[in-house]
Amino acid sequence: MILNMDGTKPIYLQISEWLEREILNRNFESDQKIYSQYQLAEMFTINPATAAKGLTLLVEENILYKKRGLGMFVASNAKEIITNKRKNQTLKRLVVEIVMEAERLDVSKEELIQMIRDVKTGEAGE
Template identity: 40%
Template sequence: MVGVRDDGRPLFLQIAEQLEDSIIDGSLPEESKAPSTNELAAFHRINPATAANGINKLVADGLLYKKRGVGMFVATGAREALLERRRNAFAEKFIAPLVVEARRLGIDTEDLKKMIDTWGDDS
């Protein structure tokens, strides 16, 4: 796990995002035990309440659930839910402005697809 950094966003959101990244990349698989609040706080050298806020965000989003007396676990379907959410965010942040600019430049959909295929070609 990478440490939090001062990027202007609240630390609890950075903690939540790092846990999300671990779910997406499979290092924190579905139905596995998530790090505890104290583990996160010690690792990142932050207040346990801040770490708890990050975990609670993921609980509120339905990505983690609590097993009483055992800890927090990754919910079934969490990875797919995160992938869908991030794909949508990617489309809003990158694809929508790309399409708007392409239209402004007179680039039709087929030419835009060809441009993307050319840039994405590894050969």
Template identity: 45%
Template structure:
């Protein structure tokens, strides 16, 4: 868990993203138990319902599943689902604006690809 929360984003989203990042990074794998709402609440000194909201969204997205009396666990396909979702978001947030700007500058696809391949020190 991160040490602090960001005031600029809803807490439940930050908790959701922390779990997602842990799955993508391999810190939580299929079948692993995810931190509970009470663990998040105690660690961040927040209402358990706030943490629960983020966790429940992950259940709705089939990233986590509940085992009654035991906790929340990572689904078999969680990592693949998250990577697919993040790639779509990456494309929409970064690639589409990049392509639009490249079009304004009359850059060819080849020029754009060369810029992506270029080393930082050039």
């Protein structure tokens, strides 16, 4: 992953979202130790405090937990928490944007649903 240093999204959020993707992609399983703030800082050439902020965010969301003196570990229900969070925030926001754009373009509900079906079945034309 390459961080967008010039973007508007804070780097610590990019780190936490990257770790979430790694968990969703099963690169980290429940109760598995994850990278330390220093490992993340070295991997992405960032300040360890910035990496720590990303990790702390995931601890606050109960996606990670700390074992004193051992590091950070993936919570047993991390994947479920991430999935629910992304459904309720990211996906919902995207759906609202799509529906609003469809309304501006006079795309009917049926057309929009068919477009979604086509994308899911791989039949969508670019």
